[in-house]
Amino acid sequence: MPYDVQIATAGKAVSVENGDTILDAAIMAGIAYPHSCRAGRCGACKSRLVEGEVELLPHTRFSLTEEERDAGLVLACRALPRSNCTISWLKNDEALATHPLQQLHCVVDELDDLTHDIKRVRLRVEGDLPLAFTAGQYAQVTFPGCPPREYSMANRPDESVLEFHIRHVSGGATSAHVARELAVGDPVRVEGPFGDSYLREAHSGPILIVAGGSGLAPVKSILETALAAGMRQPIHFYFGVRDERDVYLASYFQELAVNHDNLQFDVVLSAPSGTTERSTGLVTEVLAAQWDRVSGCRAYLAGPPPMVEAASELLLAHGIPADSIHADAFYTSADREPTTTAEPASPDNAKSACSCCHTASS
Numbered sequence: 015m016p017y018d019v020q021i022a023t024a025g026k027a028v029s030v031e032n033g034d035t036i037l038d039a040a041i042m043a044g045i046a047y048p049h050s051c052r053a054g055r056c057g058a059c060k061s062r063l064v065e066g067e068v069e070l071l072p073h074t075r076f077s078l079t080e081e082e083r084d085a086g087l088v089l090a091c092r093a094l095p096r097s098n099c100t101i102s103w104l105k106n107d108e109a110l111a112t113h114p115l116q117q118l119h120c121v122v123d124e125l126d127d128l129t130h131d132i133k134r135v136r137l138r139v140e141g142d143l144p145l146a147f148t149a150g151q152y153a154q155v156t157f158p159g160c161p162p163r164e165y166s167m168a169n170r171p172d173e174s175v176l177e178f179h180i181r182h183v184s185g186g187a188t189s190a191h192v193a194r195e196l197a198v199g200d201p202v203r204v205e206g207p208f209g210d211s212y213l214r215e216a217h218s219g220p221i222l223i224v225a226g227g228s229g230l231a232p233v234k235s236i237l238e239t240a241l242a243a244g245m246r247q248p249i250h251f252y253f254g255v256r257d258e259r260d261v262y263l264a265s266y267f268q269e270l271a272v273n274h275d276n277l278q279f280d281v282v283l284s285a286p287s288g289t290t291e292r293s294t295g296l297v298t299e300v301l302a303a304q305w306d307r308v309s310g311c312r313a314y315l316a317g318p319p320p321m322v323e324a325a326s327e328l329l330l331a332h333g334i335p336a337d338s339i340h341a342d343a344f345y346t347s348a349d350r351e352p353t354t355t356a357e358p359a360s361p362d363n364a365k366s367a368c369s370c371c372h373t374a375s376s
């Protein structure tokens with residue numbers, strides 16, 4: 015039977031059908047509930063259960079610790095109501111990026127290959143309303159005949175053309191369409207913005223940026239916005255990919271580093287096929303070896319879930335507080351299938367390797 019859930023922070027109530035999570039129902043009702051992965055892995059939907067009972071589906075320790083659960087916190091994307099409830103999402107210590115949810119009609123303006131499997135898609139917004147967002151956020155993008163998918167904006171918020179970097183996922187419905195069929199002039203629907211892994215401009219300490227594969231998209235927006243805003247603290251940027259053919263925009267970022275002496279940019283190859291002058295190994299190994307450079311930082315992580323989860327665990331283990339880690343893991347529809355274990359993803363329970371950056375995966 016459906017339960018009524020009062021979402022105190024939005025001042026609205028939703029009816030949640032059996033089997034739906036509170037986040038599902040809120041999004042369907044058009045409420046801009048903070049979220050990112052929708053899979054119990056990132057913590058963006060962390061909320062206080064003010065009243066009532068919920069069943070929590072499995073989630074990672076990074077997204078919600080046992081202590082937080084004991085203190086009455088839940089994840090809206092994992093919470094199945096078991097009674098009428100009242101819930102409120104947690105407000106960040108810094109101003110939340112609260113932009114109105116917009117639905118925009120766009121047209122493909124430009125398409126080009128960034129690597130053998132990543133396309134850059136530039137969209138022109140029809141009408142005169144640009145998308146208002148904060149650097150690092152993402153949108154739900156619907157290409158003709160495809161299911162909607164999340165893609166992160168790679169452009170700065172003050173630019174009018176929207177830029178996305180879309181990696182072809184084997185067997186993927188939308189990314190295969192983008193790789194093979196999308197054409198200049200095609201109509202595209204964009205809804206957003208979403209996500210809380212956005213640039214905190216008030217932060218004045220060092221910044222660590224770690225991107226894997228097309229995870230470069232949101233961090234490009236973050237980095238360009240930070241530099242344009244005159245942020246002068248040390249920024250350490252690691253771009254992890256498998257091999258040289260997966261590297262893109264490296265000369266652009268190298269040039270930025272030449273022109274901004276607070277920026278240090280490193281490409282890390284996890285599986286180089288030939289000799290290379292670049293750093294090699296897992297990004298997390300390189301980070302661990304250079305720890306003195308990045309301790310005390312605020313971190314922005316984006317890309318394949320195994321890399322993002324391993325980097326998050328490493329940072330937590332080195333004492334970086336969870337609220338200084340802003341992580342956007344690019345979960346796919348398969349990752350959202352209910353998991354059967356609440357074990358945290360960590361290098362210790364690794365079973366396979368990430369197809370993008372060769373990082374161990376849980």
Ligand SMILES: Cc1cc2nc3c(=O)[nH]c(=O)nc-3n(C[C@H](O)[C@H](O)[C@H](O)COP(=O)(O)OP(=O)(O)OC[C@H]3O[C@@H](n4cnc5c(N)ncnc54)[C@H](O)[C@@H]3O)c2cc1C
Pocket residue numbers: 050051152163164165166167178179180181182183184185186187188189190209228229231232342343344345346347348349351
């Ligand atoms: C916050 C966020 C931001 C993102 N930003 C970007 C970005 O900037 N760039 C980018 O390239 N990607 C990004 N992604 C990932 C993107 O949203 C898509 O998930 C990705 O493009 C794959 O979509 P698809 O339709 O091609 O694949 P899907 O059709 O979703 O399939 C993905 C994979 O899962 C398999 N699969 C599908 N369904 C099942 C199932 N039921 N059981 C088992 N396996 C299944 C498929 O065979 C395939 O291998 C982001 C994701 C998130 C959550």
Ligand code: FES
Pocket residue numbers: 048049050051052053054055056057058059060077089090091092
């Ligand atoms: S959106 Fe709920 S944990 Fe990521």
